Amino acid sequence: MRKQTWLTTAGLALLMLWGEWANWRASRTLVGYVPGTSEAVVVLGYRNAGMRANAMNRWRVRAGLRSIDPAAVESRLVLCGGPCAGPRTEASLMAEYATRARGYRGELVLEERSRTTWENIAFAIPYLRDVDRIKIVSLPSHAAKARHYLAQQSPRLAARLVRGAEYRFGDWMPLKPLVALYGLLKAVRDRP
Template sequence: MRRATGLATAAVAALAWGEWLNWRWSRVLVGDRAGTSTAVVVLGYRNPRPTANLINRWRVRAGLRSVTDTDADVDAGETRVIFSGGENGAGGTEAQLMADYARSVLAFDGTVVLEDRSTTTWENITNVIPLIEDVDRIKIVSQPAHALKARAYLRRQRPDLAAKLVRAEDYRVGEWLLVKPLLALYGLWTLRVLESDERTVSS
């Protein structure tokens, strides 16, 4: 009985830890900047098949809800969604697969821009910079740890644009709950490249 109780307690603690860490990452290197135009940058995940995989489908949905959740002072018509990702090994690109899913399955009819050359997170940021320079607000969408890494890379490459970063809707309480501890462990490993000031929760 005690062993079962201990295992249950450990499981609940692991879930709570994963939830908290993902929540925290979603609030690092972002502000509450106002404006009349927004770019929502959705980062692709390796996808060696002719249709969007589970992770890319989720990222597209998170990207589109980041459009509809735009603050009231921003006209959704002035929001562009940028899908970023290069060749997927199946004769297409991650960007195109995500755009196709957004259009054909989710019936998104807003402004879509493709960045289809990137193969790394650093390249994602480098290649979307020309597409986001003229907007007031920037949202980067991925799993929270990956999105944080991308925001840190934007801060390194273009701190003036990083000042425009605001929160995306890529974190929700209870979403991916059972795998959040694994996402947290993987996130800690991938974020080891960040400096201490790139890990600070925005005020």
Template sequence: MRRGTGPVVAGAVVVASALAWSEWLNWRWSRTLVGTGAGAGEAVVVLGYRNPRPAVNAVNRWRVRAGIRSLAAGGGRETCLILSGGTTGDGATEAELMAGYARSVLGFDGTVLLEDRSTTTWENITNVIPLLEDAGRIKIVSQPAHALKARAYLRRQRPDLAERLVRADDYRPGEWLAAKPLLALYGLWKLRVLTAGERGAPARAEAR
């Protein structure tokens, strides 16, 4: 090995390990607290991200795209897209901005319901519950850690509805690749409010 290549190789190994770790963690989060869902009707809940400016931001644009691709093909009237998020500025709510993007930019012509009062994840879940009562399958869309936190909150508030949770299409290998290590670290910090069971970890891990 040439002199000076050692640090380069070591750095490459560290980067590759961080990417693999973050991919695995996001993959696991996307599959935690979900089932198979056999009921009729589907509700896909897209959680908004703080959007104080009048234009929909990049995170919310991605979440809307992930929400639309999460919709079951041929769902028809029994399928709806629920956009959840209040205002963090003086203009339109997150839900309204996401709806405008879905309609005008993505050309989505399916059923859209808005929940435009929430400013926290707990409120997102509390306020969309009335819209979920008739759904046989429920999908929650966000970055995987955030979506898992929301599923845990639904489990706490309405365990009967949580039984209807199924996996959304908000995790794909390689998506957000460069940002995934940071998103994974941020996700671990945000998920500290959940129990080990809600995070999908063995209960005894709490004692370590």
């Protein structure tokens, strides 16, 4: 019995570590070091049926806010998402949370037309053209997918991608293996 318990515990620990590694790796996909004094932090929305930002969108806003470089001369927070699951846009719900609950007072842009990740990026591009550095924030595998989309839609802008602060060791640890697996399955399914 002890051996079975030990094997189960070891298996769960390995699964958690794999989830951490997969998310860490995804957070470093298609990013580099880009010097500059201006930045845009693009936060991708998640289906929101209610009249308040859901837990996932609140987490993404917090990750976006911690991604802002305090040394940057200019930082722009770009919140993306149309009314995909409810009457209000994901962007407006996230903006309300960022300003009212988190006290954000910086430059804020709402992209409220998009309904997919591809559209998130396509419709955010006009707000990215005049900055030196671009950060895309979401769950790490989702952010990696969005960075791939930016590379397809605008390679010139993709060259300005730097890492956001969406990955933190231990954050959502029990869910990270599921998130990583979901990201892998979506990547395989979305291949041309």
